[in-house]
Amino acid sequence: MIASSAVLFALLAAAGFADAKPPGGGLFGGAPGMRLRHSRPEPPKAFRKHAPKPAAPDASLDLRIHLKKGDRSGLETKLLEVSTPGHPNYGKHLSKSELEAYVRPTEATTSAIKSWLDAHNLTANAVSPAGDILQIQMPVSRADSLLNAQYSLFTHAGNGLSALRTLSYSLPVDLDDHVLLMEPTTDFVIEPKFSDPLKFASHTAANLTSFIDNFLGGGHLGKIFGLKEKRMEDFCNQWMTPQCLSELYGIPFTNGTGKASLAVTGFIKQYANEADLQTFLQTLRPDMSQETKFTLQKMEGGQNEQDPTQAGTEANLDVQFSVGVAGHAVPVTFISVGDEGDNKNGFLDIVNNLLAQDEVPQVLATSYGMDESAVGLDLAQQMCDAYMQLGARGVSVIFSSGDSGVGAGDCTTFTPTFPSGCPYVTSVGATDGYSPEKVASFSSGGFSNIFDAPTWQKDHVNGYLKQIGSTHSGLFNTTGRAFPDVSTSGTNFPTVVASSWQPVGGTSASTPVFASIIALLNDELMAVGRNSLGFLNPWLYAQSTAFTDITTGSNPGCGGNGFDALSGWDPATGLGTPIYSKLRKATGLQ
């Protein structure tokens, strides 16, 4: 049985075993004209250790109302058209106003929500450019009565963070056709994960600078640019530098036009350090202008701490391996998202901030994620729709698949990650080694319990399912959207943090590498007047020969074996690792 389905929770709640029953309780929301929108019998496992504390009645709640989009299915059709090679609309991404015409709620929806707000003397502000997400600030006591809810303070056993949540909420029946979701309510995304890139024990003692000196006999690293194949292999099996990645995937280090752009996000007080980037470039990209920097964009109270002690391993990894792999041709922006309010608001607000811009970055790379089960059905659908909108604007939305294999700890079924389970993002897994590459022993992959496998991956996924027969039967959802889509190397990345070198890795490392490859392809396309690649998946799955199929290793899971990498697509390494020249050819570039 898969434990994270919203349907399952709703049935258990109706049978009445919730600790904290909604006031009035019951399937119909307890009051005339109210309908129960969602309930869960108890919070996710990580929140069960500490009993929920009663919320202070005057504590302020930042509520978001997600309204039904005017023409969601029209937008979905349009997105597939602009993203499917061969379609007459391929590459014709939507402008800001074209997208908003699909997303803006209908007149009926706007007036229904307005009457409800008026009846309660409430005013809401739009927090998305199309007006489909509204925000109201109110005290907990008010929200409790308005939503038949019971907000309490829940504490995460792992990170100690607390947040206001309710185990159930209701809305008037009149809003059934108009409001998709109120949050925060029953979602338990308190903090995104993967914030701590893996450090490799076998390398912690190694000092990169002295390793290089020994290896090259006292030379500057710039010398590895001329190494013979065999020595290159010896070197890159130990350290995965931008030069190794360039050799491995054929990434060109030739100057670009600067026309394309690449944005990398940072959450959870992760700051990217400029001085560390400079040290990184001096050592590992001596061919590049040492003046190359990243542009900073701040939102939600995001900061730009440059004190060396504030340098974040994740942020530095992401910035060094995007500037270090693509920075010679593509300007990189680091978007620092603060932790004002809920972190998951940051996940949505970053999208709405970008959608409000006339010009959007063509690639958005994020090395953070969470368990799908903590997000829940309704919120996952709204977040996934946000990525769908970015795709329609022509943004390749790229996320890491996660670092817990098919599930961490004592899981009894495989636990998919989010946003990787959303079909509108491209999910990147990690490989280990240079020659040959195999599955990195931590890389996450699997099958969503919320989203169906889309047509563009169905044959690939069925091919895998046929190969494994009944292996792991019952532990994962065979109809779900499967991930990762692709993978790149993700171990032994030398990264400068607070002036010293650290060997780090994770799918966090793989994500900026794949994002850089797409950004470089965009630069080449835009240089000849072509459009950027946008939402990648329909194109990627039609180019499986542009990837090196990884067929060794498996991702671990729930204390045992996870999915094996086999011939063809697999939920360990996706289609495999990219071959730049073949992807380039597949774009139609001469």
Ligand SMILES: *[C@@H]1O[C@H](CO)[C@@H](O)[C@H](O)[C@H]1NC(C)=O
């Ligand atoms: C809304 O405000 C009006 C005028 O101030 C008041 O008469 C009414 O009771 C209020 N309604 C609610 C639901 O608070």
Ligand SMILES: *[C@@H]1O[C@H](CO)[C@@H](O)[C@H](O)[C@H]1NC(C)=O
């Ligand atoms: C790293 O190597 C350099 C050059 O050999 C040396 O000066 C430095 O002290 C070493 N650092 C550590 C932490 O071992």
Ligand SMILES: *[C@@H]1O[C@H](CO)[C@@H](O)[C@H](O)[C@H]1NC(C)=O
């Ligand atoms: C490439 O860019 C670098 C740094 O800006 C510059 O020094 C070099 O001359 C350029 N090379 C070519 C071939 O244009």
Ligand SMILES: *[C@@H]1O[C@H](CO)[C@@H](O)[C@H](O)[C@H]1NC(C)=O
């Ligand atoms: C399996 O995935 C599908 C989406 O393909 C979903 O509708 C269904 O609820 C999932 N089943 C379970 C038991 O989670």
